[in-house]
Amino acid sequence: MKSIIVTGKGRFEVADSPRPDPGVGEVLIRVKYAALCYRDLLQLRGYYPRMKYPVVLGHEAVGVVEESRDSRFKPGDRVVPILHSVDGVCDMCLRGEEAYCRSRLSFGEEVDGFFAEYAKVTGNSLVKVPDWVSDELAALTPCVLAMIHKGLRRIGLSIGETVLVTGAGGGVGVHAVQLAKAMGARVIAVTSHEDKAKVLGRFADDVIVGLKFSEEVKRKLGEGVDAVIETVGTPTINESLRSLRIGGRILLVGNVNPDESYSLRLxxxxxxxxxxxxxxxxxxxxxxxxxxxxxxxxxxxxxxAKYSLQDFGRALEALQSGSRVGKILLTP
Ligand SMILES: [Zn+2]
Ligand SMILES: [Zn+2]
Structure with missing residues (x-):
């Protein structure tokens, strides 16, 4: 089977390797779509110290169960993995906090991920996909929509609040706009690309173009927003803080360059x-x-855009250029 294997810091190859063999408690899935994430780029560049070489890259996917050694899943089930391989039995897993599992291993980093035709994964990390959810939406759920959902849960978003989303034309941003709307917020989308504003206008209540957006927010609202979903990082965080009302909340998401630092005026x-x-x-x-x-x-x-595994190099270029609204999918 074809897969994208990271062989060392900054090096990858499109490899041909045997199909993985699932062990007890594991499931073999045929990957239908995998999605590209900024985290993949950071993993590829070797920013994460726990990176194991060689490793199959990728942590966002939807697949169909091909073979199951976990009684909760059967061949034909459509499933998505969360971002980590988890044990399902530690205190964090039992509290429903698998993201903090005491023995979690990150897909595409410490354990093989999903940029492959087939992948084996522990049943503890899988969620079944209901009929009404499309493959594309399912692939984008764990690392994008559900990640934002957890963040909005943590900041206690209430119906009717105003939320500003920075980097709204990005793969995370455009879905954060829609999720905050779906959760009952009024949403202001901020983008630095004029050409992305039209697409965002379909989803957001207001769109602001440019890096200096706090004054525009105050002009529109009179006071600041209740919450900001900050998906960009250091280029926008000062304006995001200025855009908040007193008592506002800022949710930091997205994989910024881990070397980046920022001095906060306490x-x-x-x-x-x-x-x-x-x-x-x-x-x-x-x-x-x-x-x-x-x-x-x-x-x-x-x-x-959608790319085949063979075109992974082009997919990476598209991710870095960020010229189009939305997520990049791989079709193994
Ligand atoms: Zn991701
Ligand atoms: Zn656990």
């Missing part, structure tokens, strides 16, 4: 009573909540 944050929350991965219950939500509320999977 007085400003304290006097404004700002809550800073970060979020990296989702739990199975968030995946299930999103699947349940889209039964009655439409969320459109926005796909910038």
């Amino acid at each position: 007085g400003y944050v304290i006097l404004k009573d700002v809550a800073i929350v970060s979020n990296i991965a989702s739990n199975k219950r968030d995946v299930a909540s999103v699947f349940n939500m889209v039964k009655s509320i439409k969320i459109e999977p926005v796909v910038a």
Whole structure:
């Protein structure tokens, strides 16, 4: 089978290797779609110290069970993995916090991921996909929609609140806009690309173009927003903080360059009573909540382009150029 294998820091190859053999408690899936994430790029570049070589890259996918050695799954089931291989029995897993599993291993980093025709995965990390969820939406749920869902749960988003999303034209941003809307918020999308504004206008209540957006927010609302979903990082965080009302919350998501640092004016944050929350991965219950939500509320999977595994190099270039709205999918 074909797969994308990272062989060392910054090096990958499109390899031909035997199909993996599932062990007890594991499931073999045929990957229908995998999605490209900024995290893949950081893993490929070797930013994560726990990277194991060689490893099959990829942590976002939807697949069909081909062979199962876990009684909870049978051949033909459609499934998505969460971001980590988890044990299902530690105190965190039992609390429904698989993202904090005591023995978690990251797919595409410490254990083989999903940029492959087939992948074996522990049944503990899988969620079944209901009939009403499309393959594209399912592939984008664990690392995008459910990750944002967990973040919005953690900042306690209420119906009717105003949420600003930075980097709204990105793969995370355009789905964060839709999810916040689906959860009852009024949403302002911020993008630095004029040409992305039209697409965003289909999903957001307001769109602001440019890096200096806090004044525009105050002009539109009179005061600041209740919450910001910050998907960009250091280029926008100051404007994001300025856009918040007193007592507002900022949710930091997305995989910024781990070397990046930022100096925070503590007085400003304290006097404004700002809550800073970060979020990296989702739990199975968030995946299930999103699947349940889209039964009655439409969320459109926005796909910038699709590439085959052989064209992985071009897919990476497209990810880095960020010229189109939405996520990049791989079709093994
Ligand atoms: Zn991801
Ligand atoms: Zn666990």
